[in-house]
Amino acid sequence: MYQIKKILFIAGITAIITIAATAAIAQQRPAFLSKDAEYLWPTNASSYLSATFGETRSSHFHAAVDIGTWGREGFDVYATRDGILHRVAVSPYGYGNVIYLKHDDGSFSLYAHLQDFEPRIRAIVDSIRLRDFNPDFDRNMERFRIHYKQGEVIGRTGSTGIGPPHLHFELRTPANSPFNPKLAGISVPDNIPPRFNGLSVEPLSPDALINGKRNILTAVPTIRGGVFDFGTIQVSGEIGLAVDVSDRADNANNVYAVYELELFVEGDRYFYSRVDSFSYSSVGQMFLDRVYPLLRSTGRGFQRLYVRNGNNLPFYKTNSNKGRIRLPEGTHSFTVLARDFSGNESKATGRLAVSANTEEPVRNLIKQSFIPPPAIIAMNGDVRDFNRWFWNSNWIAPGTDTKPLEITMLRDNGNGAEKFTFKNTLSNSWISLEQARSAILATSDGFTYELHRLHPGVVNAISTFDQKAWARFSENALFDSMSVGISYRIEKNGLPSVSVMPDNEPLRTSFRLSFDLKGIPDELMDKMGFYTHNSRRNSYGYVSTQRNGTVLTATPRQLGSFYVLPDTTAPVVSNPRIYRRADGKWFASVRVRDDLSGVDYRKSTFYVNGVRGIAEYDPYGSVLIYHLPDFRPRRVNTLRLEVSDVYDNRTRAEFTVNN
Structure with a gap:
């Protein structure tokens, strides 16, 4: 049995305790983890998961757990294990401000969307960026030989990259593949079973009809005796099933991804999936795991209960037909089981009334x-x-x-x-x-x-x-x-x-x-x-x-x-301000808007009182931020900017701002 350290919050006091992993989790842990491996809950912001591993995102699987920060920034972020500073990046997109630690077994931990880094990291990053005022940064940092002990503060929670404020906490194998942090004991109390929100049925062959139509059908369940029932669906030809299913934890409002899915037709298992890990080279196959037309049109992530051609994710076990369903005439029952990581299970049922398509098919004229x-x-x-x-x-x-x-x-x-x-x-x-x-x-x-x-x-x-x-x-x-x-x-x-x-x-x-x-x-x-x-x-x-x-x-x-x-129109610049962050650091900012090609922050410049700073960009707040180490405003300040879009349409603006 190995150990997991977690942080408890009692009357405002942060305490670190060690708890034993359950036998079930210990049996599932990645092979590279020794039985003595210990992970620390990585922040004092909360013990609340706002998102889990494997959830649907716009173009990929979510590769981490998100820890809620209650809409606030600036909480401590801790090294989850002893490690060396491996990589640091700064960007207005994606991970935002992010730290990668490398551990003794070759695995990695990643801490993203940070408001700031601890002072040693911040000093190195800014000294390099100030050479040419490039706001972007992404470098291997091992040559600086900065080591952290488990529990040392490495940064502060924030909302850089993709908001709202939260901590994206990601664990990777020595091969740099993300794995479910719950396998390392990063979890919360969960006694609530998953919930089925919808079923989709796709036509997979030209002769397939679903309730008499050749369209993707979606259905909502009724709940009878704790079982989600999708009723009877009229089908012909070859079809594929998918479910929109979610999970919750105790005392949590956010919905999570489920851990396991199984499909049975007339008692025979057609499909099984369990999401433990995946390679970044296959992250785009989320589009095949989900019903892409529904994801594109509605944003809902129906998870397919069959394997589409081209999908080689390591999640699945299926029958010889990859979970696709083609049945003889008659009524056939199906059952879908959904489980979360804690073993809570829900069941959905339905019936497929299969009939033959008796009309004479149109001749295939394209030979x-x-x-x-x-x-x-x-x-x-x-x-x-x-x-x-x-x-x-x-x-x-x-x-x-x-x-x-x-x-x-x-x-x-x-x-x-x-x-x-x-x-x-x-x-x-x-x-x-x-x-x-x-x-x-x-x-x-x-x-x-x-x-x-x-x-x-x-x-x-x-x-x-x-x-x-x-x-x-x-x-x-x-x-x-x-x-x-x-x-x-x-x-x-x-x-x-x-x-x-x-x-x-x-x-x-x-x-x-x-x-x-x-x-x-x-x-x-x-x-x-x-x-x-x-x-x-x-x-x-x-x-x-x-x-x-x-x-x-x-x-x-x-x-x-x-x-x-x-694009012939320059960006609009407005709303200048000087402000002091909760940690005491000073910044200046303006609101910027460009409705076509967008603001090119790399070509923009920002001066305060004649001193140039780094022009950082927040695309989600449409804000350009003046960043300069040790910046201290005057009582009356002059902000001078040149803001460019992608096509070099430029706006020059000057503002006087009182502090």
């Missing part, structure tokens, strides 16, 4: 033997109707909420063109993409969209017919084979938007998107960039863009629609 030339699919509707179709990586089918469309497909059968027309009112109308290298979609509103069959492990390049827009996917960009289409159109402002579809299929890595701006006025060329559009907020998000001659190239992380826009 390898007829490519090239590509198959041509002509529709009597516009592109908006087609975008509402259900996209699978291997086939597409009309969604049940689309209006009836007549679709004509042409192919060269060797003796001339063959024409076939059908209406998508047929529930089993679908177009196979698996054997086609390309297919042209032509709509009645003049939209032309060419689908290309792409494969992982090779470089893939696609373009529009006129070569104005093209995309390049590296050999590592795709999780699995899929069909991708590219098109563009000229918007009302006279500038292009480029669509790379389908946007409900995730990518492993970013891709390169290019557009030839030949014909755009020269005075705008240097200001052009790619942007995504958030229709709910009616706002644009900049995608990092470079220009080579008349060609713009961006590196989007996912597929979708991208707008080419000029």
